[in-house]
Amino acid sequence: xxxxxxxxxxxxxxxxxxxxxxARVSGLFSRRGVNIKSLAVAPTDKAEFSRITVDLDIELxxxxxxxxxxxxxxxxxxxxxxxxxxxxxxERELMxxxxxxxxxxxxxxxxxxxxxxxxVLNIGTESMMLSLVETSSVxxxxxxxxxxxxxxxxxxxxxxxxxxL
Amino acid sequence: MTSENIDGGKAxxxxxxxxxxxxxxGLPGGAILPVYDPIIDSTIRHILVRHEQGAGHMAQGYxxxxxxxxxxMVTSGPAATNIVTPLCxxxxxxxPLVVITGQVPLAAIGTDAFQECDTxxxxxxxxxxxxxxxxxxxxxxxxxxxxHIATTGRPGPVLIDLPKDIVDPNNPRSELYWVDNPEMxxxxxxxxxxxxxxxxxxAVELIQSSERxxxxxxxxxxxxxxAEALRELVEITGIHVVTTLMARGAFPDSHELCLGMPGxxxxxxxxxxxxxxxxxxxxxxxxxxxxTGKVDGFAPDAKIIHVDIDPAEIGKVRKPDVAINGDxxxxxxxxxDLLRQQDAIQIDRSEWKSTISxxxxxxxxxxxxxxxxxxxxxxxxxxQLRDLTPADTIVASGVGQHQMWTSQYWNFDYPYxxxxxxxxxxxxxxxxxxxxxxxxxxxxxxxxxxxxxxFQMTAxxxxxxxxxxxxxxxxxxxxxxxxxxRQWQDMFYDERFSEVFLSDDVPNYKxxxxxxxxxxxxxxxxxxxxxxxxxxxxxxxxxVVIDFRTAPEEHVYPMVPAGKDNSSIVVPPSQESQER
Numbered sequence: 237x238x239x240x241x242x243x244x245x246x247x248x249x250x251x252x253x254x255x256x257x258x259a260r261v262s263g264l265f266s267r268r269g270v271n272i273k274s275l276a277v278a279p280t281d282k283a284e285f286s287r288i289t290v291d292l293d294i295e296l297x298x299x300x301x302x303x304x305x306x307x308x309x310x311x312x313x314x315x316x317x318x319x320x321x322x323x324x325x326x327e328r329e330l331m332x333x334x335x336x337x338x339x340x341x342x343x344x345x346x347x348x349x350x351x352x353x354x355x356v357l358n359i360g361t362e363s364m365m366l367s368l369v370e371t372s373s374v375x376x377x378x379x380x381x382x383x384x385x386x387x388x389x390x391x392x393x394x395x396x397x398x399x400x401l
Numbered sequence: 402m403t404s405e406n407i408d409g410g411k412a413x414x415x416x417x418x419x420x421x422x423x424x425x426x427g428l429p430g431g432a433i434l435p436v437y438d439p440i441i442d443s444t445i446r447h448i449l450v451r452h453e454q455g456a457g458h459m460a461q462g463y464x465x466x467x468x469x470x471x472x473x474m475v476t477s478g479p480a481a482t483n484i485v486t487p488l489c490x491x492x493x494x495x496x497p498l499v500v501i502t503g504q505v506p507l508a509a510i511g512t513d514a515f516q517e518c519d520t521x522x523x524x525x526x527x528x529x530x531x532x533x534x535x536x537x538x539x540x541x542x543x544x545x546x547x548x549h550i551a552t553t554g555r556p557g558p559v560l561i562d563l564p565k566d567i568v569d570p571n572n573p574r575s576e577l578y579w580v581d582n583p584e585m586x587x588x589x590x591x592x593x594x595x596x597x598x599x600x601x602x603x604a605v606e607l608i609q610s611s612e613r614x615x616x617x618x619x620x621x622x623x624x625x626x627x628a629e630a631l632r633e634l635v636e637i638t639g640i641h642v643v644t645t646l647m648a649r650g651a652f653p654d655s656h657e658l659c660l661g662m663p664g665x666x667x668x669x670x671x672x673x674x675x676x677x678x679x680x681x682x683x684x685x686x687x688x689x690x691x692x693t694g695k696v697d698g699f700a701p702d703a704k705i706i707h708v709d710i711d712p713a714e715i716g717k718v719r720k721p722d723v724a725i726n727g728d729x730x731x732x733x734x735x736x737x738d739l740l741r742q743q744d745a746i747q748i749d750r751s752e753w754k755s756t757i758s759x760x761x762x763x764x765x766x767x768x769x770x771x772x773x774x775x776x777x778x779x780x781x782x783x784x785q786l787r788d789l790t791p792a793d794t795i796v797a798s799g800v801g802q803h804q805m806w807t808s809q810y811w812n813f814d815y816p817y818x819x820x821x822x823x824x825x826x827x828x829x830x831x832x833x834x835x836x837x838x839x840x841x842x843x844x845x846x847x848x849x850x851x852x853x854x855x856f857q858m859t860a861x862x863x864x865x866x867x868x869x870x871x872x873x874x875x876x877x878x879x880x881x882x883x884x885x886x887r888q889w890q891d892m893f894y895d896e897r898f899s900e901v902f903l904s905d906d907v908p909n910y911k912x913x914x915x916x917x918x919x920x921x922x923x924x925x926x927x928x929x930x931x932x933x934x935x936x937x938x939x940x941x942x943x944x945v946v947i948d949f950r951t952a953p954e955e956h957v958y959p960m961v962p963a964g965k966d967n968s969s970i971v972v973p974p975s976q977e978s979q980e981r
Contacts, residue, residue, distance in 0.1 A: 306713035312530040315589040
């Protein structure tokens with residue numbers, strides 16, 4: 237298994253799309269005291285399988301990474317598992333956020349939003365709802381920019397990723 | 402069988418029969434009640450236990466002794482939690498079990514209904530897999546899958562949780578269309594491994610060129626039915642063998658190349674030969690902490706060949722130089738094939754052999770005879786028991802000092818004659834496990850070797866043995882203490898004995914045994930020992946309990962203190978002055 241070069245580890249797990257499978261997978265991390273930073277689960281192009289993308293916000297030692305992969309692979313409902321090398325994959329994350337924005341602040345906000353390729357989803361009297369699909373690090377930066385305005389509510393999906401072509 | 406509509410309960414029993422189940426261990430209750438009706442008409446023998454933990458350990462004893470999967474069935478809630486210990490025990494010792502638990506009806510799940518518990522949630526971490534059945538139609542397929550998972554790859558326990566409405570013929574939900582050969586649906590389960598031949602070549606090369614090699618043999622050899630193949634490999638190579646606690650009997654103790662048990666209470670030669678080896682060939686062994694001692698100091702000069710069916714074991718504790726993922730028997734056979742093709746150029750290992758025999762001469766297992774009038778030496782009792790019982794006797798042990806002494810002093814010459822709780826170390830294992838082993842081997846003699854602490858945890862299953870006519874024999878090494886804890890307090894806690902004294906005279910084991918329908922015998926002096934064993938051996942129509950009054954101050958030697966490396970092995974006082 238390739239050792240990742242970034243400060244995070246992405247595991248991509250194909251599982252049977254059945255009740256209880258997520259608990260089995262996440263239980264294995266919790267038993268080992270490993271925190272999951274983010275988790276994305278959804279059916280794949282085959283309805284009987286789901287793809288789980290696990291983002292661990294640490295770079296695991298290759299020994300413990302192999303160990304976790306081997307143990308996850310032992311779960312009966314896990315069909316396939318591998319670590320994605322961040323250097324050889326394309327990742328994206330979705331953030332939707334409601335931010336405080338008076339009418340006078342909106343031009344600057346939207347200007348910045350355009351630069352990073354985000355969208356305005358909804359406009360209220362004193363706030364705006366925005367979305368952004370980008371790499372997690374771009375989203376991190378944009379989130380800290382927004383904090384000056386005042387974040388009302390925010391949800392990020394966590395990383396999803398595919399192999400580079 | 403015909404195709405027809407039946408209910409989930411009947412389907413369960415029919416599916417078990419189709420899997421070849423001959424015996425199951427269990428205890429009925431509310432949620433599982435409907436399944437207990439078709440049992441009356443089934444060919445399967447059901448053994449009614451007195452506690453659900455007993456059902457689980459009996460199924461384990463049966464499985465360990467016969468190699469067939471053990472089956473237990475209990476109701477929901479407290480019955481399910483009572484069988485969690487055997488599940489965990491079977492998980493750690495890779496014992497194939499299929500456990501069926503009742504569950505409250507589907508609609509009641511999650512409502513804190515009477516005797517409801519989250520059985521699949523609780524047992525997730527102690528089973529190889531578990532199922533919650535949500536549709537009666539799935540019953541035949543899930544049973545087939547459960548047996549397949551339990552018995553293939555690295556074996557282990559599988560649990561099926563059955564909601565009551567699925568099995569209750571009065572509930573329309575229980576109806577299903579029976580199919581004789583349901584197709585399994587396990588896309589993520591691929592237990593067959595293709596063996597990497599280049600690994601075999603590298604392994605054979607290392608084996609041939611090493612000067613101080615040792616075969617480190619674990620329970621995987623027994624699971625893979627590889628004892629014969631192992632013997633061939635050993636004899637072709639002339640390399641010594643250590644058999645771990647889980648592998649006793651996998652290679653005959655009486656063979657000149659057998660060094661016996663390694664580990665915390667292993668004999669000096671087994672421990673030290675591993676420590677000094679330049680090559681360890683681990684076959685179905687998992688570098689357990691009780692074998693390695695302090696991992697950093699374990700076998701520092703040894704290269705490692707690690708053969709295991711479970712890829713998660715390889716490199717878990719010690720990085721191997723050659724890793725071979727596969728079934729031990731197939732791997733060993735491939736090694737033997739390759740070795741046979743090669744010229745028998747062997748490197749001179751005479752110095753290593755004489756070093757080993759020197760250790761064997763200087764550091765045999767030993768104990769001091771008891772003083773007249775004082776309590777029996779447990780080692781003496783075990784030597785007598787070993788010598789006065791048939792060679793193929795099955796021995797089931799509890800956990801503690803008596804377990805270590807039995808493993809040390811018994812002479813295991815046949816595989817599947819040693820039944821114990823190795824990984825989990827479950828006190829109270831021996832009596833139900835011995836009963837299970839006897840059920841699977843009605844013509845063999847089965848002895849449980851137990852301690853007094855263990856005996857008091859599960860002795861009630863002797864009632865089961867009596868009522869179900871499963872005669873076993875129990876050698877109770879009764880030292881009035883929780884002996885192993887006492888030993889640690891003696892050695893590491895300045896002899897401050899905390900909560901380890903049980904009692905010298907309560908319970909009255911002879912009377913207790915008799916009240917359960919067994920023959921009870923009390924033995925105080927060494928002269929009475931052979932006579933009592935001979936008497937027990939003659940009794941075939943009921944169980945026998947011999948209360949051997951043993952010495953509480955006796956320590957298990959040798960001992961590698963916890964956290965120390967294996968070169969810190971503590972030998973008995975009489976060998977302290979020997980040159981190491």
